[in-house]
Amino acid sequence: MNAICRPTTWFTRFLGPVAVALCALAVSAAPPERRDQKSESGTDTGRLVSTVVGVPNRNTFVIDYDGSFLFLGRHHGSTRDADGPTEPGLFVHSKKHRRWIEISEVPTRGAKFGKSQSADPAEQERLSKLSVGWDFTSLAQRPTVSLPLRTGGSIVLPDRVDFDEKSNRYLLRFNSELKIESAETVLSLDRAELERAFESGERE
Numbered sequence: 001m002n003a004i005c006r007p008t009t010w011f012t013r014f015l016g017p018v019a020v021a022l023c024a025l026a027v028s029a030a031p032p033e034r035r036d037q038k039s040e041s042g043t044d045t046g047r048l049v050s051t052v053v054g055v056p057n058r059n060t061f062v063i064d065y066d067g068s069f070l071f072l073g074r075h076h077g078s079t080r081d082a083d084g085p086t087e088p089g090l091f092v093h094s095k096k097h098r099r100w101i102e103i104s105e106v107p108t109r110g111a112k113f114g115k116s117q118s119a120d121p122a123e124q125e126r127l128s129k130l131s132v133g134w135d136f137t138s139l140a141q142r143p144t145v146s147l148p149l150r151t152g153g154s155i156v157l158p159d160r161v162d163f164d165e166k167s168n169r170y171l172l173r174f175n176s177e178l179k180i181e182s183a184e185t186v187l188s189l190d191r192a193e194l195e196r197a198f199e200s201g202e203r204e
Helices: 009-014 016-029 121-128 137-141 191-203
Strands: 035-038 049-053 060-065 069-074 089-094 099-107 144-146 160-164 169-174 185-190
Touching: 060 160, 069 169, 089 191, 099 185, 099 191, 169 191, 185 191
Parallel strands: none
Antiparallel strands: 035 049, 049 099, 060 069, 069 089, 089 099, 099 144, 160 169, 169 185
16 A cells, blocks of 8 residues: 555546646646644534645645535655655645635544455455555544544545535545445535635635
């Protein structure tokens, strides 16, 4: 397993050059990367914690873009980079608000936590061959979970984001590319709460 989950064939098949162009447009329209205001709504138990930031323009990859929000992951990069490695994180750009936030904590309500174990022998054999194992099930006892998720020797960011119209929630999927249900973690992010994170930054 790589040190960080990054979309490969999924990204190429479903996003392609259009999403890359949209991401580039958002990057060009934003100021240089910087940390700004932290959303105070995140101090409450079980609330989204986010920080308004400038555009994350190094070591990033597009996870999803639905026309309203662009979900972007950032990995470590290389220590050989002239500007050094970067801090991994999950970023969201709002087309409506024309700004970026970094999401550092997500509520665990409605979440599903996976582990690198399966009762299916074939699935377990695949999981046993991965270089890193994980068990996120204990995180269900917490009101929020920090992002990226961390194992003993790696970090994990969403490899896919789905929108559930019925619940009006974004589903952040981790390790979904393995296609093993017991291994997948799914965090649920309320769209209205995401909107408030951007609006909170505007008021400060």
